[in-house]
Amino acid sequence: MKNAIVRTFTELATAEQARDELLLAGFSPDGVELTVRSDETGAVQGNFTVGDRPAVKGGTDYKDTFAPTHQQAVRDCMVTVSAADPAQADRAAVILDRFGALDPDSAHRPANRRAGG
Secondary structure, eight states: OTTEEEEEESOHHHHHHHHHHHHHTTOOGGGEEEEEEOOOOSTTTOOTTTOOOTTGGGTOOHHHHTSOOOGGGOOEEEEEEEOSSHHHHHHHHHHHHHTTOBOSOGGGSOOOOOTTO
8 A cells, every 4th residue: 555544533433524524535435444443451441450349439340340432432443545646645634634633653743842942
């Protein structure tokens, strides 16, 4: 994918809106991929070192402590666009940026500046 554009979103609904906008702009459905990483393990989903005792969180059960998040709360949404040429890649980037997409490549992020400088 020489002209691939990859952007991430913190909300699935926003990623879906961006994908829809790309399709409305004429991008091929085969060239616009939306992937969501949902992982039910780790501290985000529950506290595996404490367990699910009644004293924890006032006696919650499995669904509150260990169950995966709802799709709307997923934080790792990625849109990948396979553009035909650099101009189309630029158009895709503009559309995705309009929806607040984040560039996962740190080389493309603006340099952090100190306040007042």
